[in-house]
Amino acid sequence: MRTLQANPNLSAPQLAAQLHLSPTHFQHLFTANAGTTFRRYRLWTRMTHVATALTTGANLTRASADAGFASPNHFSETFHKMFGLTAKTLLTTNPTIITPNTPHSARTRR
Template identity: 50%
Template sequence: MNSLVEVVGVALPETCGDPVIWVRPDSIGYFGPDLGVALHSTSVAVLTVGVDGPIVLEAPGCAVTTARSVYAPARASHRIIAPESRILLLFLDPAGPRAADTAAAMREFAGPFGLGHRREQALSIACLAGADPALVVRAAAGAVVAADPRITALALAIRSDPGREYRAPASAAELGLSTSHFLRLFAQSTGTTFRRYQQWARLRHVVGGLAAGHDLTRSAVEAGFASPSHFSDTFRETFGTSATAVLDAGVRFDIGA
C-alpha cells in the first residue's frame, strides 16, 4: 500500500484532466480516450494501460488478446482498442536517464508483446489522481538499462538537434567503430534502431513544439521533416492516427519543466 501512496503523490492541476499529452525529457505520455488508431509500429517501446477497464490487443500473427496493460516493443506492428476505457500511453526515451526495461515488469508474453504490468493498478490510480508525470514514469520503470555511455551521449546529441541528419557510417567513425558494430551497439543500448531513434527524436520535438504553442508546420520543419507530408506519414506510421485527429480530439499539452 505504501508503494501506491508513493506513486500517486500529490495531484497537480496541470496534469489533471482528460485528455492530456505530457512531454518530459525522458518520456511522452497520453491519458485520455481511445483515439481509434490503425495498425502501426512505434519508433520506441510503448506501454498501454487500460485505466478504467480492459483493453484489446490486435497484431498480425497473434490471437486477439484482452488484458489490462500491454507492452509493445519498438517496430512491432499492433493496435490497441479500448472500447470502454480511457488509456495511458507511455513512451519512455530508451536512452534517457529514466530509461527502463519495462518488459521485465510484464507478467507474461504473447509473441513480442508483454501482458499484465506488475504495477498496472498503481499506474491507473496515478492517472486518475492526476499525479505528476514523473511519478507515473516511476511506477512504470523496471530495471534500468545499462546503456553504453558513448551511445547515451550520441542519443543526447540527436535529441538536442533532431533536425540534423545523422549518418551511421559517420557516427560510427566518430566513435572508432565499424558501421555494423555501431548499429548493433546502438540497438542493444536503446532497444530501437539508429534510424528509428532519430525518427522518435523528431516526433518528440514536434510534440514539444505543439506543447509550447507553436503551429504544426513550424514544429515539423524545425524537427527536420522534409515536408508536411513527410511528417504526416511518419506520425501516422508511428502512432496509427493523424496529428490532426489528435489535435481535433481537444488534447491538452503539458510541457512541464
C-alpha cells in the same frame, strides 16, 4: 543518445564517426544497448521534437522541417503510421509530452 536528442538530423554514419566506430558496428551497439534500431529511435526523437514544439505553439511547417522531415505532409503521414491518429487529433486533447529530458515533477498531472 543525448547527441541525437539535441540534433535529430544526425545520421548513423555521422555519429559513428564521432565515436570512431564503423557505421555497422555503431548500429549493432546502438540496437543492443537501446533495445531498438537507430533508425526507429531517430524517428521517435524527431516525432517528440515536433510534438513538443507544437504543444508550445510552434508552426507545423517550421517544427517538422527543424526535426528533419521533408515536409509537413511527410511528418503527418509518418505520425499517423506510427500512432494511428493524426497529430491534430492528439493536440486537441492538450497532451503532456514526456521526453527523456522532461523533469520528473512535470510527469504527473495534477
